[in-house]
Amino acid sequence: MLNTKNKLLIILFATTFWNVGAQTKIELSPREKPVTISKHIYGHFAEHLGRCIYDGFYVGEDNTAIPHTNGVRNDVVAALKELQIPNLRWPGGCFADTYHWKDGIGPKEKRPAIVNNWWGGVTEDNSFGTHDFLDMCELLETEPYLAGNVGSGEVQELADWVQYVNFEGRSPMSDLRRQNGREKPWKVKFWGVGNEAWGCGGHMTAEYYSDIYRKYATFMSDWSNTGGLYRIASGANSADYHWTETLMKKLPKNLVKGIALHHYAVIDWNKKGPAIEYTDEQYFRTMKSAWFMNELVEKHSAIMDKYDPNKEIALVVDEWGGWYEVEPGTNPGFLYQQNTMRDAMIAGMTLNIFNNHADRVKMANLAQTINVLQAVILTKGEKMITTPTYHVMEMYKVHQDAELIPLAIDSKSFVWNDEAIPAVSASASKAKDGKTYLSLVNIDPKANQDVEINLGKAFSGVSGRVLTSKELRDFNDFDAPQRIAPRPFDGSKLNKERLHVSLPPFSVVVLALDEQ
Incomplete structure (x- = not known):
């Protein structure tokens, strides 16, 4: 039997063992008071940009070389289901504020073509539209997050889109949906009211956008009586704290569920550095930019706390990830970059930040899913591979809807x-x-x-x-x-x-x- 002196020695030994080194x-x-890490922190982003949609998700219904379901690659569906992705943002990004959803419905041979002015100046044939995306989300067993056109679209256009995808009764838009082959509505919950209104979404001031938001959000009606739409305001560019302050002051709580934030881990917007052959200094500077996300979340959250102490409005970081120079020989407008262990470091660090601030951060979207920026999947013809970032997301899925410690x-x-x-x-x-x-x-x-x-x-x-x-x-x-x-x-x-x-x-x- 141990005496008191021997017990004390054992305790001191154990303490020394754990502290050494x-x-x-x-x-x-x-x-x-428990806080849940929302699964929606682990969301993804699919923009009409480069080879994300076409040649990424979608290879066409007539493709005989690549196994698919209604044109969507089966290997991609399987890989993303393994991640248990909770939501998928579409169609942009900057593309969203030039996208007119009615161009992407009806018979594909009759859909008008447009030019993607933001990303490479390529012709967009609109063969992948609303039905294609929302049906794909059902395949993926994920929730769609639609980004509405506020920059070049009108209020009625966005209101019609909500009615088209969500209304079950008789109406001009729900009747048009049925005419195009879908009887039941998809019941889309998540809606972005514009994107980067401070930049490619219209170069607006925070004050002007706040008024525009109130107008658009008012006419985005919901008829399901299941809690209403989850409207997300176009939020700040990185450290623009005035933008968040203005929105929190001016937006009524009954019209907004989330305020967005965009921040990329980038060395210098004028000289981003290579995706693979980066120097040790470039690695450090990328990590420093990624770690800055912690300060951003804390400072934007502190502003939101002043106006919303009960944390009813979410901080939605719906664009994040590493951004480098494109791979040599690829279209600069396609933003195709390789994915190294540096990207795994960004992903792990950033997700830890989001988890630890789960009382305010309720949703986030890695940019982007396939073949663009910090992608989780890369494709090349019939081949598909998963990246280091994919593996981090797969390892971290255990945190989805878990109780934060x-x-x-x-x-x-x-x-x-x-x-x-x-x-x-x-x-x-x-x-x-x-x-x-x-x-x-x-x-x-x-x-x-x-x-x-x-x-x-x-x-x-x-x-x-x-x-x-x-x-x-x-x-x-x-x-x-x-x-x-x-x-x-x-x-x-x-x-x-x-x-x-x-x-x-x-x-x-x-x-x-x-x-x-």
Whole structure:
């Protein structure tokens, strides 16, 4: 039987064991009032841009080389269902404010062609329209998020679109829908009222857009009596806090459910740097820009808290991701870029930020799904591959609709010259399967990070997966589609309520903890 002195020595030994070499310390502390990490944080974005829609999602009903369902690639559908994507934003982006939805309904041979002035100046034949997109969302088992045309469209046009897709009774628009082959409405919940109104959506001031929003939102009627439309206002460009302040002051709560925010991890808008052969300095600057998302979310949320202390209006980050120069030899307007381990770092860090602010961030959309910017899927003819970003999203899906476990983190810094950002980010949740999940990211490209975690209570077991590679600039391509993929992780040691994790350089780790 141990005496008091021996017990004290054991406690001191255990404390010393967990503190030795620990560079980062994390403490989990469940809150009294639970917060759910909305699954809609894990949304995606599909714009009529480059090869995202055509040659990405859609290969045409007459294609005999690629297996498809009504023109939509079956391999893409399977891959996105594996991610459990909760929503998909369409048709833009900048394209949304030049898109007239009636051009994309009815017999395809009779649909008018337009020029995509924003993205490459290519001719758009409108063969992929409202029915095609909403039917595809049913295949994907995901909710559609439609971005309405406010920049060049009229109020009646947007009101008609809502009626066309949502009204079950007799009306001019619902009758037109039936004429075009769809009896039941799709019941679309999520609606963007314009896009980037401060820029490609009309170069408006915040004050002017607020009035325009009120007008358009008023005539977007809903007849389902199931809680109404989820109207999302075109929000700020990165650190434009005046825009958020103005919208929160001027928009009535009965007309708005969410306010958007757009921010990309970019080194310099005039010199974005390459997607693959980036320098160490360019890597650091990309990570610094990605980490800036944390400050943006906190500062925009603080403004929203002044006017909406009960957090009834969501912050919707419906465009985020890395943005680099296009791949050599590709159309500059198509925004096709390769996806390396740097992109996995952006994805893991950003999703941790969103999770940790789940009381205000209720929805987000990675830009974009296929062949554009930080894509989760790349296609080339009959071939399709998934990217490092895809694998992060798949690993993190355990957080969807789970209960957030707040945490405090004291991280070692990732330093470049005289600048520094945290090397480690993390988020935690308790899922409906009873397990506690912990996601950890080490963005340092050269150093392991030893992390000591106080779990707050004892657990009986731990397992996990890691995403990393031999080189930071590694990527999956059509000749080596599985070069980067998750694998089992054995770098954690559990001692009841203490967890020690050794994170490899540039890695994403997701751990599952079993209750006692």
